[in-house]
Amino acid sequence: MLFNRPMMSNRLTCFALAAVTLLSVLPGCTVGPDYRGAPPVAQDARSSATFVRTPAVGTTAAPASNQWWLAFNDPQLNDLIAAAFAHNPDVDAAKARLRESRAQLQQQRANELPKLSGDAAALRMREPDLSTLNSSSGSGASSSGRGPLQLYTAGFDATWEIDLFGGTRRAIEAASADAEAVDADLADTRVSLAAEVAQAYIDLRDQQTRLALAQRQAETEQKSLTLTQQRRARGTAADVDVERLTTQVENTRGTLTPLDAQVTDSLDRLAVLTGREPGALDAQLADVQPLPALPATVAIGDPSTMLQQRPDIRAAERRLASSNAQIGEHVADFFPKVTLLGDIGFSAGDPGHLVRKSNFSWIGAPYLQWNALDFGRTLGSVHAAEASRDEAEARYTKAVLGALQDANSSLSRYGHQREHVVTLQKVEASASHSATLMRQRYSAGVSTLIDLLDTQREEFTAQQNVVAGQAELLKDFVSLQKSLGIGWEAQRG
Numbered sequence: 001m002l003f004n005r006p007m008m009s010n011r012l013t014c015f016a017l018a019a020v021t022l023l024s025v026l027p028g029c030t031v032g033p034d035y036r037g038a039p040p041v042a043q044d045a046r047s048s049a050t051f052v053r054t055p056a057v058g059t060t061a062a063p064a065s066n067q068w069w070l071a072f073n074d075p076q077l078n079d080l081i082a083a084a085f086a087h088n089p090d091v092d093a094a095k096a097r098l099r100e101s102r103a104q105l106q107q108q109r110a111n112e113l114p115k116l117s118g119d120a121a122a123l124r125m126r127e128p129d130l131s132t133l134n135s136s137s138g139s140g141a142s143s144s145g146r147g148p149l150q151l152y153t154a155g156f157d158a159t160w161e162i163d164l165f166g167g168t169r170r171a172i173e174a175a176s177a178d179a180e181a182v183d184a185d186l187a188d189t190r191v192s193l194a195a196e197v198a199q200a201y202i203d204l205r206d207q208q209t210r211l212a213l214a215q216r217q218a219e220t221e222q223k224s225l226t227l228t229q230q231r232r233a234r235g236t237a238a239d240v241d242v243e244r245l246t247t248q249v250e251n252t253r254g255t256l257t258p259l260d261a262q263v264t265d266s267l268d269r270l271a272v273l274t275g276r277e278p279g280a281l282d283a284q285l286a287d288v289q290p291l292p293a294l295p296a297t298v299a300i301g302d303p304s305t306m307l308q309q310r311p312d313i314r315a316a317e318r319r320l321a322s323s324n325a326q327i328g329e330h331v332a333d334f335f336p337k338v339t340l341l342g343d344i345g346f347s348a349g350d351p352g353h354l355v356r357k358s359n360f361s362w363i364g365a366p367y368l369q370w371n372a373l374d375f376g377r378t379l380g381s382v383h384a385a386e387a388s389r390d391e392a393e394a395r396y397t398k399a400v401l402g403a404l405q406d407a408n409s410s411l412s413r414y415g416h417q418r419e420h421v422v423t424l425q426k427v428e429a430s431a432s433h434s435a436t437l438m439r440q441r442y443s444a445g446v447s448t449l450i451d452l453l454d455t456q457r458e459e460f461t462a463q464q465n466v467v468a469g470q471a472e473l474l475k476d477f478v479s480l481q482k483s484l485g486i487g488w489e490a491q492r493g
Helices: 005-028 043-047 068-072 075-087 089-110 130-137 167-234 239-254 256-273 303-309 311-334 377-443 449-483
Strands: 115-125 149-162 337-348 360-369
Touching: 043 303, 068 075, 068 167, 075 089, 075 167, 075 256, 089 167, 167 239, 167 256, 167 311, 167 449, 239 256, 239 449, 303 311, 303 377, 311 377, 377 449
Parallel strands: none
Antiparallel strands: 115 149, 149 337, 337 360
């Protein structure tokens, strides 16, 4: 026996002390570039107190409200957005991706810890009876077979790869950043979903309102046609007047079918957005309601706040951090890997004697592995990771610039549409006044039917344009809120 028991105990103690010392000193060594944050992009815009395209009126630099749809004061819209957050398949898929990314982060963190496994076995074997074999071969020798042999074992195996150069820590860093990016994706999904539901709801109310206007106009024109037909029967109206009125009635009725189809499409779209089958909301939203009321002023905050709160920018920044960490993960492959191996166990021929001290065995050893010559494979992985980091940086820059463009374009459209709606309302007021005067003149017999039909058509068109313009302004308001990246914090989870 080469070593006595005290010598083995001393060696085991020294090995443990060396392992503890190694673990306390080396974890500070983490190869690869440290993440220093996202690159500076659009610094002039970040330092500005206002957006470039901020309208002169109708906006304020106060912080934007997160649940912006509450400003419409429309309970049905509030219920629809809440239902979409709760049941929309896109949100469910984003939540599932978030759970997956967090589980992957948990797996990476577990890689820092030892791996321990247990095993147990019960073996039973019987040797052949050699006397039978010798008799059949003619030999005089004989040997009787022994009874069954039994062996019972139980033990534990442990392995621990020491993260000498930080490869595992870089992998955890990358997985953590990926999980945060997926969390931002979920927030971005909610931002887009709230905007999509609001726009579909505005489309529905716009189409229902214009459909009701067209139906009332068709009824009014039908009454005029009936009166003109009666006058023709008395000889006080010409056939051409009846034909002109008939044409106008049919033209107005012709607008009803497309509008009715659009209403159906919007109802189905809202149903699907809220996670329900088409037609499920028909009864709930069938009654014609006015368009939501637009707030007098819109809080938009400032560019710096917008760039901080937009989920797509946060997601791009986190993916940049992940790509940066992956470089260090691959650089660590250049260096040796040390794994501590250990095994303890018991073995005996009788299960009742298994845990006796005399049947105990153990082994412990450090295992060094170094892929010193791989013909450029590791270097290629590092270069690929660096390229991926550069791509992520470019995507982050694109996200920031795109967000600024989105916000400024939305502000510009919103401001111009406000002005356009004011003009449309003036046109409607003028057309309504002109139609009233023309009806009076026609009743007095001092104007022709053609003049009356023209003014009525202009009034109807002006009314339709105002409703459509107001709906477009509301949708521009929604687009503005989406561009600011709000509408997710209160529902985050």
